Amino acid sequence: MNDHTRDPVLEHFRSGSLTMGVIGLGYVGLPLAAIVGEAGIRVIGFDIDESVVDGVNAGESHIRDLPSSRLAALTERGVLRATADMSRLPDCEVIAISVPTPLSKTRDPDISFILAAASSVAAGLRPGQLVVLESTTYPGTTREVVLGELAKSGLVVGEDFFLCFSPERVDPGNQVWTTRNTPRVIGGVTSRCTAAGEAFYSRFIDRMVPVSSAEVAELSKILENTFRAVNIGLVNETALIADQLGVDIWEVVEAAATKPFGFMRFVPGPGLGGHCIPVDPHYLSWKMRTLDFRTRFIELASEINASMPRFVVDQVRDALNAEGKAVRDSTVVILGVAYKKDIDDVRESPALYIIELLEEAGARVRYHDPYVPSLNDERTGLRESVALTPSLLGRADVVLILTDHSCFDMRGIVAKSRLLVDARNATAGTKARAASRRGVGWIVKGGLA
Ligand code: SAJ
Numbered sequence: 001m002n003d004h005t006r007d008p009v010l011e012h013f014r015s016g017s018l019t020m021g022v023i024g025l026g027y028v029g030l031p032l033a034a035i036v037g038e039a040g041i042r043v044i045g046f047d048i049d050e051s052v053v054d055g056v057n058a059g060e061s062h063i064r065d066l067p068s069s070r071l072a073a074l075t076e077r078g079v080l081r082a083t084a085d086m087s088r089l090p091d092c093e094v095i096a097i098s099v100p101t102p103l104s105k106t107r108d109p110d111i112s113f114i115l116a117a118a119s120s121v122a123a124g125l126r127p128g129q130l131v132v133l134e135s136t137t138y139p140g141t142t143r144e145v146v147l148g149e150l151a152k153s154g155l156v157v158g159e160d161f162f163l164c165f166s167p168e169r170v171d172p173g174n175q176v177w178t179t180r181n182t183p184r185v186i187g188g189v190t191s192r193c194t195a196a197g198e199a200f201y202s203r204f205i206d207r208m209v210p211v212s213s214a215e216v217a218e219l220s221k222i223l224e225n226t227f228r229a230v231n232i233g234l235v236n237e238t239a240l241i242a243d244q245l246g247v248d249i250w251e252v253v254e255a256a257a258t259k260p261f262g263f264m265r266f267v268p269g270p271g272l273g274g275h276c277i278p279v280d281p282h283y284l285s286w287k288m289r290t291l292d293f294r295t296r297f298i299e300l301a302s303e304i305n306a307s308m309p310r311f312v313v314d315q316v317r318d319a320l321n322a323e324g325k326a327v328r329d330s331t332v333v334i335l336g337v338a339y340k341k342d343i344d345d346v347r348e349s350p351a352l353y354i355i356e357l358l359e360e361a362g363a364r365v366r367y368h369d370p371y372v373p374s375l376n377d378e379r380t381g382l383r384e385s386v387a388l389t390p391s392l393l394g395r396a397d398v399v400l401i402l403t404d405h406s407c408f409d410m411r412g413i414v415a416k417s418r419l420l421v422d423a424r425n426a427t428a429g430t431k432a433r434a435a436s437r438r439g440v441g442w443i444v445k446g447g448l449a
Pocket of ligand 1: 136168169170171172224225228232265266267268269270271272273274275276277339340341
């Protein structure tokens with residue numbers, strides 16, 4: 001990699017008085033804006049949602065991992081301001097793009113948010129700017145899509161302006177690994193771009209990991225998330241196998257996890273939720289299909305993970321049938337609808353699909369989730385979280401645990417329930433588990449304290 005240590009332009013990024021723009025003030029962009037502001041760099045947050053803009057300017061955080069107190073400390077000092085006015089982008093020497101990269105209805109990449117952000121940046125692009133794409137996407141997006149837009153200005157990348165990809169690694173709810181202390185990969189369209197990005201991000205990220213190109217950075221991020229999706233698929237398939245063999249999968253996983261080397265613990269669950277793990281690998285699959293290459297691991301893992309909601313509904317059916325009941329006209333109380341514990345996000349949550357499947361089978365479904373006061377999804381319609389009371393549990397024909405929030409009193413829940421299906425091993429340790437052998441590890445007899 002070329003030596004850019006004495007490049008005056010890079011010195012400016014390393015220590016100059018700069019303003020940074022962050023496009024997209026979600027779970028990635030807002031914590032990033034806060035970290036940058038706390039490093040003493042002026043930040044302009046850009047978002048198309050006026051309510052987000054107003055909330056940020058009022059010092060009110062809509063991101064659970066970023067306390068409003070930290071945000072207010074920045075907005076009150078004028079270090080951080082939010083706006084929906086993209087014409088202010090030329091005021092920023094550095095611009096990070098952290099917008100959503102969802103899937104379309106046909107499960108293809110939807111990079112419309114990236115494209116819109118890139119064209120906004122291109123409209124005001126000026127010499128000296130550094131643009132960094134942070135949204136997880138398929139390899140080639142930075143060079144083909146973002147550079148495609150920026151190059152329309154006539155400015156030359158690596159000379160007039162700089163362009164990098166630097167993937168976010170945010171683990172929602174994780175209090176240990178934060179935006180600042182999580183090592184961050186960065187790859188530029190040219191080596192000078194990489195050096196510019198590394199120089200700037202080193203001001204507020206503890207450890208930067210420069211790589212030789214944007215494509216290396218893009219593919220490394222997708223590998224990280226595909227690694228998780230494939231291993232979750234493997235442990236979910238092992239759960240299906242254990243069920244066929246009448247073996248407790250949770251006991252199997254904990255036994256395997258005692259291996260101190262060469263094994264990484266993943267646990268089965270009701271399916272794959274979130275806006276990253278179930279989505280990002282499909283970006284790579286789509287890209288490789290354009291090159292006539294089949295990403296078989298990704299597709300197989302996706303198939304298995306997508307089958308888990310039906311497996312959970314089958315456990316509910318088996319549990320009720322064993323009591324001489326049908327799913328039809330039974331009352332099912334679901335505990336937890338967020339896609340994982342201790343967070344409020346329901347995007348791609350398997351609970352949404354499980355609610356739909358149970359109601360299609362004629363069950364009366366209620367849910368309680370202290371993090372999710374209401375749902376409004378095409379599969380669930382608009383419904384409210386009900387209060388968790390002894391009578392709610394006592395009236396339930398089966399209690400279905402889909403999210404193991406730490407705040408749940410599992411002993412109390414088991415004691416007040418007649419029958420449970422536990423998709424998260426949340427009832428481990430309660431006496432009830434020992435009493436149940438059917439649907440080993442998933443179906444739990446209640447009533448025992
Ligand atoms: N899940 C399982 N079994 C497991 C682990 C997870 O069923 O052993 C499920 C979870 O319940 C959840 C889904 O998979 O529904 C995804 O969980 P996750 O924690 O892997 O994913 P996210 O989207 O919350 O956050 C991840 C980050 N998480 C971790 O590294 C632990 C990280 O992979 C990425 O930085 C982030 O996605 C991202 O933004 O890419």
